[in-house]
Amino acid sequence: MRISKDPKVRRQEIMDAARELFLKNGYENTSVDDIVRRLSVAKGLFYYYFPKKDAILAAIADEFVEEVSRQFSTQLRDQTEDFSTLIRRILGYYLTTMKHNENLLNIKASNGTVVSLFVRGRLEDHAIREVTELLRENPSLLPLRYPEYTIHILVRGLSDLYLNGVQDLDVLSTLIEEILGLSRLSPEPETADSHQPHPS
Incomplete structure (x- = not known):
């Protein structure tokens, strides 16, 4: 049988x-x-x-999104780190994953749509939803008046930078920290011949 x-x-x-x-x-x-x-x-x-053949490509992209989203959610719920360290680690995971799957993300469907465009939108939506929920559940992590809007701007902006070639973890992490006020810019050291006015 x-x-x-x-x-x-x-x-x-x-x-x-x-x-x-x-x-x-x-x-x-x-x-x-x-x-x-x-x-x-x-x-x-x-x-x-x-x-049809396009359907299996969409399913492959879905599978990739689900796996990345699952790992993202798991790492985001790790409360053993401060928010700045947590975001840096998650960003590192995301960048590494995108790098290792460049060939997959560059596949084009018969209608001309690149897999990365489909994947990007889904991953951005998931990240915005998950981070916003985390901040609402734990307001002490990062006090934001409008967490969803702030995270929306941050995630979409970082995604645009990534697609435009800005893929250095230190650069992206620093941008996040400075935008969210997680770090303070260190003033340049004063020199003897500095003529910059000092704040009163």
């Missing part, structure tokens, strides 16, 4: 094979036939789980 695989297992197998082929050969150069041939299954099985 033939024993069928668990649908979740089979679906994941198809996704893993597709992801491997997309990364190796490119999205446009990978056909549904290539995917089912890799798994030695009937073409109809692919369409049972995914109505």
Whole structure:
């Protein structure tokens, strides 16, 4: 008697094979036939789980977002650090994850949409929601009058900087600390021939 695989297992197998082929050969150069041939299954099985090739790419992107979001949430709930240290650690995790998955994020769907655009929006929404909730539950961490708006501006702004090539952890962390008032800029040391006026 033939024993069928668990649908979740089979679906994941198809996704893993597709992801491997997309990364190796490119999205446009990978056909549904290539995917089912890799798994030695009937073409109809692919369409049972995914109505078209774009659908499996969306599922792969969803899976990536869910994994990153889950790790983000877990790390954010670590209350053993001050907020500044916590944000630096989470930002480091995020930057490392994006770097390690550049090939995936640069895949283009047939409609021209780059995976990174879809992923970016989802991750930003999740980060804004999670950080805002944390600050509302723990107002002593960071007293903000409008936490959701502040975090919204911060997350979207950092994302724009990242896409424009600003990916240095120290730079991004410093920006967060200065914008949120988590650190104070050290004044430049005065010199004997300094003629700058001193505040009274």
